[in-house]
Amino acid sequence: MKMITAIVNKKDAAEVCDALAEERFSFTKMATTGGFLKSGNVTLLMGVEDEKVEAAIEIIRKHCAQRMEPMPSVVGAGVPAFSYYKAEVLVGGATVFVSPVERFEKM
Numbered sequence: 246m247k248m249i250t251a252i253v254n255k256k257d258a259a260e261v262c263d264a265l266a267e268e269r270f271s272f273t274k275m276a277t278t279g280g281f282l283k284s285g286n287v288t289l290l291m292g293v294e295d296e297k298v299e300a301a302i303e304i305i306r307k308h309c310a311q312r313m314e315p316m317p318s319v320v321g322a323g324v325p326a327f328s329y330y331k332a333e334v335l336v337g338g339a340t341v342f343v344s345p346v347e348r349f350e351k352m
């Protein structure tokens with residue numbers, strides 16, 4: 246079994262979750278915040294059998310779009326505004342980590 250941790254744009258989250266549920270994947274949806282843009286995104290935790298990992302990733306890939314997002318003028322404490330030379334960043338489609346699961350139990 247693997248744990249898929251998928252960080253998706255909140256604009257794509259509903260569609261991704263519907264598509265995963267339709268294919269009977271189990272997942273936990275968490276409201277998260279990107280460290281750089283400090284705007285909301287959604288993180289999905291999915292315990293997935295090894296042979297279904299690629300299918301899950303394909304669903305995520307299919308439903309997550311790349312988009313340009315505006316950068317805040319100040320991105321951290323003490324950091325001066327620099328949006329005048331880079332006003333937008335390319336975000337997504339999704340950021341996906343696949344990790345081994347040592348043990349899985351439901352009780």
Ligand code: 2BA
Pocket residue numbers: 252278279280281282283284286334335336337338339340
């Ligand atoms: P954020 O941290 O808000 O980052 C949003 C986008 O800003 C990133 O898109 C990337 O294009 C840009 N960005 C991030 N850090 C940057 C930096 N230090 N300098 C310049 N540009 C930077 P994505 O790469 O598609 O990431 C989307 C979201 O996925 C991120 O939101 C973060 O929540 C998560 N993420 C991405 N890579 C990660 C990683 N290695 N570990 C944990 N979370 C990650």
